[in-house]
Amino acid sequence: MIEENSASVVYNDLVMEKVKKTKLNVVEAAAKINSSELVAFLLDITERYDTKQEIQLMRLADYFGAAFSKVSTSKFPWIKILKASSVAKMADVPLSNLPEDVYKVSVDWLNHLSSEALGSFILWSLDNLIDDLFLHQGATKRSNKVVQQATSRSQVAIFMVLAMILRCQPDVLISLLPILKENPKYEGEDKLPVLVWLIIQVCQSDLVDGMFMWAHFLFPKLKSNFISDSSTDLILQVVEWIISFPRARAILVNGSVRKGERLVPVSVLELLIRVAFPDLSARSKATERFQAVYPTLKEVAIAVTPGSEEVKHITQKIMMFTIKAAGEGIPDLSQEASDLFVWCLTQNPACCQQLDNIYLEHLEGSVILKKLSDEWKTISYEHPTLDTLKESLRNFPVKVIVVHKNGRF
Incomplete structure (x- = not known):
């Protein structure tokens, strides 16, 4: 992990001006950063800390911290900004204020650092932001571990460096997924805006990685019985924003498998079908929004190469949850589950x-057989090779076929 004490001493050649009475906003402070001076600074710390990339990153944070030292908390109330902003507006906070040449110099340098160093810096930064969040919330219970607390006016710098890392190396955040899932410090709805901000930075450069984080990390949070409507809205905003990108559907379908893992796994498809097609009494304002994103997410979830080994695994898993869902007596859910079952x-x-x-273990799913019966002509026309299915249906016990008045195949 990062040597946190090293961040307490600002780089010797970095001279911080005395804070004047007149404060700057983020745009004004960013405009004062000189890209040529930044290049010289990066070359120097790269040579000075050749084998210590984590310290190099802390020095970069110090550099931006000095640059934004005149930006007061009132000029960058980051907690308020994240809570009040839509996902679309949140995406460019605060990086849109950074001059293009400064951004390019920084990103070119960051691209040469290891994933391990970048990952450590992401966690260090996230912990600092969460500590700052607790302070603003007036938390009284603190960790026994002494953590260096970044000053409020250096939060701009942390957000700047974090955003650049996540955009130039988006897969680093995915490598941290086990930690984000398992460490309780990252749980709780109060942390959600910060975590969403991280993920939408990833989306800015890689939609597949962004969708992976949404499907494997954000969306499963809806399984909690205590999640608020505002958190549900935020989680929905992320996926709505992702699929609104130009060519998003094609990009996500083509990237439906990422390094051997499904982008939208079957477990997520099962949760998705239930939130998109709930019982009438459980419908909410979010229901229609889930239904709107459902077709794209389903297409990504079932994007497979015909005849592949992957098809066997996915279809067998989908069959098991759809036959149960089809028999739960919820018309829309039953229809969609039956369609997936037939697929x-x-x-x-x-x-x-x-x-x-x-x-016979799931007779409640008999609605699926009725669908096969009612739509057999269409199904057999579209899939003329289904002789095996036709034979299987003929061989069902008579007492099962009787359930379906039109059960003639």
Whole structure:
């Protein structure tokens, strides 16, 4: 981890001016940063701390901290900004204020650092922001560990450096996913705006990585029975924003598998179908919004190469939750679950045998057989090779077929 004490001493060649009575806003302070001086500074610290990249990153944070030292908390009330902003507006906070040449110099340098050093800096920065959040909330319980607390006016610098790292090396945040999931310090709805800000920085350069973080980290938070409407809205805003990007659908479908992991795993598809098609009594303002993003997310979730080994695994998993969902007596959920079930049968002939094996254990899912019966002509026309399915349906016990008045195949 980063040597936190090293951040307490500002780099010797970095001269901080005395804070004048007149404060600057973020735009004014950013405009004063000289890219040529920054280049010289980066070359110097790279040579001075050749094998200590974590210290190099802390020095960069010091540099920006000095540059933004005249920006008071009132000029950058980051907690208020994140809570009050839509995801679209949050995306450029505060990086849009940084001159392009300064951004390019910084990113070119950051791209040469290791993922380990960048990951450590991300966690250090996130911990500082959370500590600052606790202070503003008036928290009385503090950790026994002594953590260097960045001053309020240096939060601009932390956000600047974090945003640049996440945009030039977005996969670093995914490498931290186990820590973000397992460490309780990152739980709680009060942390959500900060975590969302991290993820939307990733989206700015890589939609696939951004969607991965949404599906594997943000969206599962909806399983909590205590999540507020405002948090649900924020989580929805992220995915709505992602799929609004030009060519987002094609990018996400083509990137449906990331380094061997599904972008939208079956477990997420199962949760998604339930929040998009709930019982009438459970509908909310968010329901229609989930239904709007559902088709794109479903397409990403079931994007597979026909006949591949992956098809077998996915279809078998989807079959198990859809046959249960189809029998829960919720019309819209039943319809969508049945459609997914039929898709499994058309993609994987082995599912027909699996249907034989599991059907009697899930008689509540008989609505699926009725759908097959009612729509057999259409299904068989679109999928003329379904002889195995046709034979399986003929072989069902008579007492099962009787359930379906139109059960003639």
